[in-house]
Amino acid sequence: xxxxxxxxxxxxxxxxxxxxxxxxxxxxxxxxxxxxxxxxxxxxxxxxxxxxxxxxxxxxxxxxxxxxxxxxxxxxxxxxxxxxxxxxxxxxxxxxxxxxxxxxxxxxxxxxxxxxxxxxxxxxxxxxxxxxxxxxxxxxxxxxxxxxxxxxxxxxxxxxxxxxxxxxxxxxxxxxxxxxxxxxxxxxxxxxxxxxxxxxxxxxxxxxxxxxxxxxxxxxxxxxxxxxxxxxxxxxxxxxxxxxxxxxxxxxxxxxxxxxxxxxxxxxxxxxxxxxx
Amino acid sequence: xxxxxxxxxxxxxxxxxxxxxxxxxxxxxxxxxxxxxxxxxxxxxxxxxxxxxxxxxxxxxxxxxxxxxxxxxxxxxxxxxxxxxxxxxxxxxxxxxxxxxxxxxxxxxxxxxxxxxxxxxxxxxxxxxxxxxxxxxxxxxxxxxxxxxxxxxxxxxx
Numbered sequence: 001x002x003x004x005x006x007x008x009x010x011x012x013x014x015x016x017x018x019x020x021x022x023x024x025x026x027x028x029x030x031x032x033x034x035x036x037x038x039x040x041x042x043x044x045x046x047x048x049x050x051x052x053x054x055x056x057x058x059x060x061x062x063x064x065x066x067x068x069x070x071x072x073x074x075x076x077x078x079x080x081x082x083x084x085x086x087x088x089x090x091x092x093x094x095x096x097x098x099x100x101x102x103x104x105x106x107x108x109x110x111x112x113x114x115x116x117x118x119x120x121x122x123x124x125x126x127x128x129x130x131x132x133x134x135x136x137x138x139x140x141x142x143x144x145x146x147x148x149x150x151x152x153x154x155x156x157x158x159x160x161x162x163x164x165x166x167x168x169x170x171x172x173x174x175x176x177x178x179x180x181x182x183x184x185x186x187x188x189x190x191x192x193x194x195x196x197x198x199x200x201x202x203x204x205x206x207x208x209x210x211x212x213x214x215x216x217x218x219x220x221x222x223x224x225x226x227x228x229x230x231x232x233x234x235x236x237x238x239x240x241x242x243x244x245x246x247x248x249x250x251x252x253x254x255x256x257x258x259x260x261x262x263x264x265x266x267x268x269x270x271x272x273x274x275x276x277x
Numbered sequence: 278x279x280x281x282x283x284x285x286x287x288x289x290x291x292x293x294x295x296x297x298x299x300x301x302x303x304x305x306x307x308x309x310x311x312x313x314x315x316x317x318x319x320x321x322x323x324x325x326x327x328x329x330x331x332x333x334x335x336x337x338x339x340x341x342x343x344x345x346x347x348x349x350x351x352x353x354x355x356x357x358x359x360x361x362x363x364x365x366x367x368x369x370x371x372x373x374x375x376x377x378x379x380x381x382x383x384x385x386x387x388x389x390x391x392x393x394x395x396x397x398x399x400x401x402x403x404x405x406x407x408x409x410x411x412x413x414x415x416x417x418x419x420x421x422x423x424x425x426x427x428x429x430x431x432x433x434x435x
Contacts, residue, residue, distance in 0.1 A: 021340040022322050025301075036345060086411070087410055089328050
């Protein structure tokens with residue numbers, strides 16, 4: 001923290017370095033001071049609190065998340081998304097906190113933390129504060145972190161009974177940035193009616209995009225093909241704002257969103273039902 | 278230019294020296310230590326040619342600074358064979374299955390597959406393809422590389 005105060009905006013925090021170092025290699029970024037977080041062992045942990053909350057240190061490697069049984073048990077959605085993040089040689093270095101603080105709109109981890117209703121702990125000169133994941137991302141590579149704050153921990157709440165989840169993405173090749181992706185979290189009551197739904201899209205705008213109207217269509221309804229199709233159409237045609245690129249036109253991205261949403265909802269609700277029976 | 282002292286082991290040998298803070302690990306291995314088996318392809322973490330092991334885990338040496346390797350164990354392709362007569366079974370398998378043509382990408386494939394086969398000694402073809410998804414080859418194509426990995430798994434079972 002002293003280093004950050006001393007060097008101010010000239011300094012960049014170096015986490016796993018899997019985005020910052022490429023940017024430096026391209027000379028897109030030329031920070032005069034790098035503050036390396038890699039030797040701060042106390043930022044690297046996965047632990048369960050008594051109330052079932054899963055606490056993960058910001059410098060925990062993505063590879064360790066992928067292999068963690070605690071993650072698989074408490075946050076299966078996070079577990080399911082991990083293999084989609086780049087390649088094994090990236091995940092051995094890349095960190096949870098680094099990816100969140102970088103806030104790439106095409107990244108997987110930002111949509112996952114929002115879908116799971118996680119909270120993010122930042123520490124600064126005035127102490128700690130918690131930021132809701134949905135309030136953390138403010139746009140392209142931009143977050144609620146102040147320049148004198150460090151992201152130190154992410155807290156994932158325990159999942160409610162009757163929860164279901166699914167992560168879906170489509171990329172041209174394994175490990176490439178996805179052309180479109182969606183993380184879905186749903187909860188159903190004892191009658192099988194949808195009580196809660198969150199659908200968060202990646203590469204669908206200038207940050208993670210939450211489809212709130214699509215979620216509203218699902219809430220209070222019994223899951224089924226018709227309601228899935230109408231939620232998917234709402235999200236894909238109206239709520240997301242994809243930019244298109246050389247790999248996928250905007251129309252194609254919307255098409256993918258529609259298809260992936262239906263697939264994700266089918267799987268997520270099936271899992272929720274399996275949990276109740 | 279300000280420098281930092283670093284000490285690390287590479288292929289079991291201790292090394293120490295003074296490096297500029299901005300020096301990449303890949304450049305340190307190649308230029309300072311003369312270990313040119315680690316190849317630099319894209320230098321932004323896409324091609325996988327510069328893959329080395331850091332404490333046994335595969336990493337892109339172009340996406341790490343040399344100073345960050347302080348106190349760590351690095352393994353490069355030079356550490357695989359004890360002599361030109363006595364190749365590592367993975368290297369033998371690449372030779373026998375024609376898993377390389379120009380050889381530029383080969384060190385990265387080898388250093389990716391070493392920890393993968395240690396974790397997963399009997400991989401399926403799909404698992405092999407996923408394991409090497411972060412390594413690009415522009416001439417052999419992947420068919421023979423996958424075959425070489427499969428053959429290596431067999432050899433290493435023996």
